Amino acid sequence: MVELIVFVVGAVVALGGAVAVVVARNPVYSALGLLATLFSLGVFYVVHLAHMVAAVQIIVYAGAVMTLFLFVIMMIGVDRSEDTSETIPRHRIYLAVLAVGLLAVAGAAATGGRFSWVPAAVEGAETPNGTVQALAERLFTDWVLAFEVTALLLTIAAAGAIALAYFRREPVTEGDDR
Amino acid sequence: MDIVDVLLIGLRVVATFALLLVVTILNVWAERKVVADMQNRIGPDRAGPWGILQTVADGLKLFFKESVTPSKVERGVYLAAPFLAVVPAFLIFSVVPWGAPVEVFGRTMPLQVADLNVGLLFILAMSSMAVYAVVLAGWSSGSKYPLLGGVRATAQAISYEAAMGLAMVAVVMYSATTGDGTGTLSLAELVERQAGTFLGFIPRWNIIPQFVAFAIFLVAIVAETNRAPFDLVEAEQELVGGFHTEYSGMRFAMFFLAEYINVFSMSAIAATLFLGGWNGPTWSGILPAWISAILPVFWLLVKTYAIVFVFFWIRATLPRLRYDQLMQLGWKRLIPGALAWLMVSALFIGFRRFGLPWG
Numbered sequence: 415m416v417e418l419i420v421f422v423v424g425a426v427v428a429l430g431g432a433v434a435v436v437v438a439r440n441p442v443y444s445a446l447g448l449l450a451t452l453f454s455l456g457v458f459y460v461v462h463l464a465h466m467v468a469a470v471q472i473i474v475y476a477g478a479v480m481t482l483f484l485f486v487i488m489m490i491g492v493d494r495s496e497d498t499s500e501t502i503p504r505h506r507i508y509l510a511v512l513a514v515g516l517l518a519v520a521g522a523a524a525t526g527g528r529f530s531w532v533p534a535a536v537e538g539a540e541t542p543n544g545t546v547q548a549l550a551e552r553l554f555t556d557w558v559l560a561f562e563v564t565a566l567l568l569t570i571a572a573a574g575a576i577a578l579a580y581f582r583r584e585p586v587t588e589g590d591d592r
Numbered sequence: 593m594d595i596v597d598v599l600l601i602g603l604r605v606v607a608t609f610a611l612l613l614v615v616t617i618l619n620v621w622a623e624r625k626v627v628a629d630m631q632n633r634i635g636p637d638r639a640g641p642w643g644i645l646q647t648v649a650d651g652l653k654l655f656f657k658e659s660v661t662p663s664k665v666e667r668g669v670y671l672a673a674p675f676l677a678v679v680p681a682f683l684i685f686s687v688v689p690w691g692a693p694v695e696v697f698g699r700t701m702p703l704q705v706a707d708l709n710v711g712l713l714f715i716l717a718m719s720s721m722a723v724y725a726v727v728l729a730g731w732s733s734g735s736k737y738p739l740l741g742g743v744r745a746t747a748q749a750i751s752y753e754a755a756m757g758l759a760m761v762a763v764v765m766y767s768a769t770t771g772d773g774t775g776t777l778s779l780a781e782l783v784e785r786q787a788g789t790f791l792g793f794i795p796r797w798n799i800i801p802q803f804v805a806f807a808i809f810l811v812a813i814v815a816e817t818n819r820a821p822f823d824l825v826e827a828e829q830e831l832v833g834g835f836h837t838e839y840s841g842m843r844f845a846m847f848f849l850a851e852y853i854n855v856f857s858m859s860a861i862a863a864t865l866f867l868g869g870w871n872g873p874t875w876s877g878i879l880p881a882w883i884s885a886i887l888p889v890f891w892l893l894v895k896t897y898a899i900v901f902v903f904f905w906i907r908a909t910l911p912r913l914r915y916d917q918l919m920q921l922g923w924k925r926l927i928p929g930a931l932a933w934l935m936v937s938a939l940f941i942g943f944r945r946f947g948l949p950w951g
């Protein structure tokens with residue numbers, strides 16, 4: 415029962431946030447909606463006893479929305495709303511087709527009985543203590559190569575972003591403060 | 593899980609809440625007194641003995657003052673931001689064990705709201721949520737000084753959270769040298785692993801092997817709580833009041849409350865991670881049982897207040913950093929220093945467990 419209440423409240427917040435991301439006129443409210451959605455997902459992970467995933471969800475995803483706020487404040491300004499004129503011709507038609515297709519897939523899955531209510535934290539379920547240890551054991555034994563390669567990939571991405579943004583063709587003059 | 597368990601959980605929550613409110617009232621007064629003593633002033637001395645009721649009087653005054661809402665604010669966010677500041681401040685303390693487990697009604701009750709096995713990650717998550725309050729307050733005020741304060745807060749929090757997290761990693765790694773050989777993120781377990789002594793007389797606190805991590809952590813939590821000398825977020829000479837310039841009355845008081853709760857809970861976390869938490873002599877068997885049961889709470893408060901005093905002390909003595917100095921200290925000193933220390937302690941822990949590579 416408690417689980418159902420948490421799910422319904424969380425789902426309403428998550429969906430409301432997602433709608434706000436698209437509908438809001440002011441991009442700051444879009445970022446806030448995204449924050450609400452990502453935070454509610456964290457709540458769902460807690461209900462499913464995945465405490466580690468929930469904490470990471472909030473630190474990484476909900477924390478990263480902060481950067482979006484900065485982008486909005488720095489690039490769009492405080493008192494102007496986003497320019498909503500469309501640059502791609504007929505993009506509403508393409509989007510409508512995509513949305514209908516997505517809804518059709520979701521509807522087919524729902525009517526095909528692929529969705530079922532999976533009770534999360536049942537009494538006497540596997541104790542959540544040791545999630546971090548179990549995760550670390552898998553990560554550093556069976557999947558250590560994938561883990562290290564992913565880390566390398568992220569490092570390359572960061573270095574590439576700096577290289578693209580910082581190094582130009584023309585020589586940097588003395589005292590040129592970029 | 594019967595009714596007694598539920599009541600005990602409720603009791604723990606209420607007790608933690610009350611503890612935080614009481615220490616905040618005392619801390620505001622204590623800070624004014626300590627800073628006054630250091631600057632050769634008298635400080636508050638009118639309300640109650642030694643002025644100890646000064647905070648209560650100030651709180652009542654703020655409660656009855658008008659909460660002005662300026663005309664240019666983004667109303668919803670402006671009204672919600674003070675609450676967004678207070679909620680994470682209370683939540684952070686919920687993973688801190690503030691006493692040894694006690695026996696109540698024939699069951700063992702830990703003196704902590706929740707013993708999460710991802711406790712340290714929870715602290716990082718909540719402190720990153722706390723920044724939103726400052727940024728949203730700054731943005732929604734519709735005024736340039738609060739906005740600058742909010743943007744400064746973001747940069748500062750992102751910079752110093754990295755150093756704070758890296759200092760925590762060293763502690764987690766070191767915790768693997770005791771116990772069952774794996775590290776732990778649970779604060780209750782970290783405290784238990786600091787019980788006992790080195791060489792029979794030095795307490796087995798993490799500060800002794802991890803003193804560099806402690807120094808980095810201490811600097812990072814001062815910056816994380818936006819306290820002097822890192823209070824550029826609300827630098828009076830430059831930004832009027834920073835993010836809370838446009839706030840008044842009870843909403844301003846809530847930002848103030850959140851700041852002081854954060855100072856206390858960050859100090860308690862530092863005491864838990866590095867100073868052995870509630871570990872200390874309880875003389876059980878010599879003293880009456882109830883005194884032995886509450887002595888751990890006393891020890892944690894003593895250690896926490898030692899760190900809170902350092903907060904007051906540096907506020908009274910150090911001038912505020914310039915913004916570029918703040919960023920240089922964070923990115924060019926603390927984070928590389930924390931990474932180097934992480935490597936050094938990883939090597940030592942590895943040698944201890946697996947022996948020297950040439951041995």
